[in-house]
Amino acid sequence: MNVERIKNINHITVLVFGDYMVDSYINGDVKRISPEAPVPVVEIKTRTKKLGGAGNVINNIISFGAKVKAIGCIGDDENGNFIKEEFNKMNIDDAFFGIDKNVCTIVKTRITAKKQQFLRLDEEKKKLLPKEYYDYISENLNNVFEGVNSLVISDYAKGAVNEEFCQLLIEKAKSLNIPVIIDPKGTVYKKYKGATVLTPNLKELNDYLQYEVQGDSALTEAGFKLREDCEIEYLALTRSEKGISLFSKGSREDFPALAKDVIDVTGAGDTVVASIATLMPLGFSMPDLCKLANQTASVVVSKFGAATCTLDELMATMEDTGEFKLISLDTAKYIVEDLKNKGKTVVFTNGCFDLIHAGHLYSFKYAKSLGDVLIVAVNSDASVKKNKGDLRPIINQDDRIKMICELECVDYVILMEDSNPVNIIKNIKPNISVKGEDWKNKNVPEQKVLESYGGKIEFIPLYQGKSTTNIIEKILKVYGSNE
Structure with missing residues (x-):
């Protein structure tokens, strides 16, 4: 593996489309049980907000040192303004990003104490993106893809990622030989047809099949079926502590996860997607990308909340393992x-x-x-x-x-x-x-x-x-x- 290529990561621009949301954290101390009901009383100490959903993919891409173009649509509200402000802080190219008064920006609020989650409150209305926004992107497609090296579609099943929008972006990317990496959700996978890499986890695979896969041979059969159904080049199935199983034409290869203390798995899938999308344009093979994705995920799960992995942390992880000992x-x-x-x-x-x-x-x-x-x-x-x-x-x-x-x-x-x-x-x-x-x-x-x-x-x-x-x-x- 030519790790030297990673030096060029700052020349990569990733186009990100998907469901954007805000991850809100209310953190405090728990010292007693409420006299009103058998529930803990959380004394609030801090409130924080982060980009969530497709925004967390962006967090990871920026953390690696690459650039981002963002497309999608959020509400003209307080949380929508927060997302735009964060884009501005990170120098995200949001020239084609939409704000619409008829859209409600999604917020997930987590109540935590001592790195433990007690409750999550979701504020969301699942709606398709406005037709006006689709028409706007369609009319400006050449400019949207200008300077782009890869495309990420981050589907959280909140309505933004429909078949029409997906296929518009996938077909354009394919015509420009730009790889398309998709983090899928739901049961309707035909909208992802023609993508380069699909990265479901086991639950998402079961959701698609509408039954639970039992045993390794059944997993192999299911992996090849999904790959063929979606007409994709690679299926990178993330399997938590078992790592990643890569399905390509006629072959399955397994890449074990790295042993790490797991604090929180929140956002690990976003990190895998971001690492593949950022490093694939640099010429890494899919087996090498799976190894590197495992490296980055091992960093993220050792942190609390929707965390990210920096380029320095990736390099440090590579120093700790024999996987990359032989170097040029x-x-x-x-x-x-x-x-x-x-x-x-x-x-x-x-x-x-x-x-x-x-x-x-x-x-x-x-x-x-x-x-x-x-x-x-x-x-x-x-x-x-x-x-x-x-x-x-x-x-x-x-x-x-x-x-x-x-x-x-x-x-x-x-x-x-x-x-x-x-x-x-x-x-x-x-x-x-x-x-x-x-x-x-x-x-x-x-x-x-x-x-x-x-x-x-x-x-x-x-x-x-x-x-x-x-x-x-x-x-x-x-x-x-x-x-």
Whole structure:
């Protein structure tokens, strides 16, 4: 996965359409039960408002660092004004957003105490958007899609997302090769026909089928049925703690969720939609997008309320998992720069690591103890042959890399095509480069590069009696004598 692409996220603009609403929170303390009825008394401490529904998708997109164009229609009322003010604060392009006196802005009010929800009050009137607004968007469709890289349709089944409006936007997006990502609701899915990605959860899948899916084989059958019924390219079925099941033409692939302390799952689906819509235009594959969506969702569910995931939080989560350990040199440059900006000490070491043994493990652990993050460069098969002769390596580069990626003390791995690490160090600029003490008083090719930017070399003790050459010689002695 080329994580370097994420750097370009600020060039992405997502068009968002759907049901917009306000999430209102009344937070307080509960110290007694009411004498009037067996209910808790909440002493109000704070009142807050946030964008909800399609607005929470926007919160997530902006949090990642991308731009947003918003279309939809809200009421000419206090809560509608709040939504417009929030758009203005976030520099949302709302030139084609509608306000209508006949529309009532939806509000969901949650009464909470100590991060627990006691009650939710909904103020809503489910209505289709005014025909005048549909006609307005239809007449200005080219301008609406100008500069757009992806389209999100966030359906909360409140009336805005009808078949006519959906198909108008989907057909236009398809004609421009713009991906369409839809978060669906209800039982009428024909309105989503032709979308790129549909992201229902299990309950929404059951609602569509109008029966509860039981068992894994039934889930597979249901997933393929929904994909075919809607004529979509991908079905990304979100399954809570089980992660995401991706259905594409003829295949199903499962992407487990990351283990996290779950505080509140509110808005996790919006985060998945936002991450796919924001990262897909950067060229990530759907399997990679599912992995990244799981990463972002793991951040959101660890927070209270309809939360978001920032780009920095996504990168930090990627640092905590081995899923992305093997990286390119370009990606390594970006990651090291980000780590150093956060005050982290980056340690680097390199080698062939053929027939990994106790000496290698000792050197990795020692190197990691010198800083916060350890990057290991592994010589390619070609560079090993150049350094050690045509009979080496014993273990090919793919298998050597796989084994090193499994080590907890190793954070990132780079394949090194050169015979020495000068080029890698010149590009990523680690704080420390680690060599065995047998290199002391020898010509170390990378030393001048390190010193040029303030880096340093640390010579560490060798694990006595352990080397790949000794192991090979012992194997030859033992098995050679049996021939």
